[in-house]
Structures are given as structure tokens and as C-alpha cells.
Amino acid sequence: AQSVTQLDSQVPVFEEAPVELRCNYSSSVSVYLFWYVQYPNQGLQLLLKYLSGSTLVKGINGFEAEFNKSQTSFHLRKPSVHISDTAEYFCAVSDTNTGGFKTIFGAGTRLFVKA
Amino acid sequence: EPEVTQTPSHQVTQMGQEVILRCVPISNHLYFYWYRQILGQKVEFLVSFYNNEISEKSEIFDDQFSVERPDGSNFTLKIRSTKLEDSAMYFCASTEPTGTNSPLHFGNGTRLTVT
Numbered sequence: 001a002q003s004v005t006q007l008d009s010q011v012p013v014f015e016e017a018p019v020e021l022r023c024n025y026s027s028s029v030s031v032y033l034f035w036y037v038q039y040p041n042q043g044l045q046l047l048l049k050y051l052s053g054s055t056l057v058k059g060i061n062g063f064e065a066e067f068n069k070s071q072t073s074f075h076l077r078k079p080s081v082h083i084s085d086t087a088e089y090f091c092a093v094s095d096t097n098t099g100g101f102k103t104i105f106g107a108g109t110r111l112f113v114k115a
Numbered sequence: 116e117p118e119v120t121q122t123p124s125h126q127v128t129q130m131g132q133e134v135i136l137r138c139v140p141i142s143n144h145l146y147f148y149w150y151r152q153i154l155g156q157k158v159e160f161l162v163s164f165y166n167n168e169i170s171e172k173s174e175i176f177d178d179q180f181s182v183e184r185p186d187g188s189n190f191t192l193k194i195r196s197t198k199l200e201d202s203a204m205y206f207c208a209s210t211e212p213t214g215t216n217s218p219l220h221f222g223n224g225t226r227l228t229v230t
Contacts, residue, residue, distance in 0.1 A: 032216045034218055034219075036219075036221075041223070042223055042224075043119070043206055043208075043221030043222050043223045043224055044158070044206070044219070044221045045221070046218040046219070046220075049218050051216050090157075090158060094216065101146070101163040101165070101170040101171045102160055102163060102171045102173075103148075103160065103219060104160060105150075105157055105158040105159075105160075106157065107156070107157040108157060108158070
């Protein structure tokens, strides 16, 4: 069975500073990886996904993530954050065996951008 | 852009009562899901549904829970006899028919409060 660990529950950062939100996963088979964002009182929205191919994936709102198979990581980065990036970010994994019928989420990282 | 819609946005019920949460997935999607998020905790997988049957379910999805696609547009989650610990935000999601590695499209959720 797969699992996802988000190493930081909260990340405070100043506006225009870079940020990295960390995610590690475990699975016995190949995986698909996702980052979702949740703004207050809303559902989750896809930021980016890794299915195969290039290990550096770019998403919406200037975010990118790098898949590192040897370290089983999929960290999310943004070079310069805005106040509007304040939200909860979830890393998620589904494995290629079940075909993605079951996507598992990490516990979330609350990004708080300060002026 | 097409959306997943959920009704009601907030449901209050007494312990032991039955509750039905309703969802209208995106019209050309074929895979449907329910997730829940207890306040301040992780997003938990409940069940996936494809071709009019359950594809996968978690240990949370016990005999008190059931899902149904009663017509061509709605997808419902029924909790037969609610408990206090069922209080949570329930999210419906759907994915495209192109493959099960497609990202989840979430509704805005139904906040269930069991008193």
C-alpha cells in the first residue's frame, strides 16, 4: 500500500521569498504524483501532476515540483510567493497497479505568506 | 469550465439519523469518488465508483456507508445511522474517461455536523 508524508505541517514565509514544501511517498510499485491546493471553504484544485517522463513538472501559479525516484520525494517549489498563495497544499499519490482508483493524500502543509 | 457540484453545502443532523449527500460530477467523467476531511486533519479516501459499482473502498467505508448513481447525473453518499465522529467535510470528485491516472476534480464539499 502506498503512503504520503508531508514533513511540514505549517510553513510561514515572507512575500517574494522562495518556498519549498516537502513530500515523501512510499509505494511498492510505480506511482503517479500530484499536488493540490485548497483555499478556505473550497475544494481541492490540481496544481500539477507527474505521470511519467521529465522529472521536473511545472504547474499553475508559478509552482513546480521535482520527482526524485531514489529519494522517493516530490517536493513543491516556488521561487517567489505572493500573499494569494496562502492556502493548504496537499501531496497525493496513486499507484499504477490500482490504476488510480484510490488516490492517497498527505496530511497537508499550511503555507502562510506574510507581508 | 465544468464543475463538480455538491449539495447541500452544510448539513446538520442528529446522531442516529440517516443522511444523504449529493453530488453532480462533471458530465463526461466516468470515475467518481468520495473523500472526507475531519476538521484540521488529512483528506481521507472513502470510496471510488466506476461502471455502476464500487472499485475500491477504505476501511472507513463500513456497512453504514453506501453510494449510488441513481440516474445519469447524480452520485450520492448515504450514511445510514450517523455518529458524532462522522462530522467532517465530505468531498465528491470525478475524473476524466481518458484514464485512471487523471487528476481528481473536486466539488466544494458538504460540511456534515452530527449533534
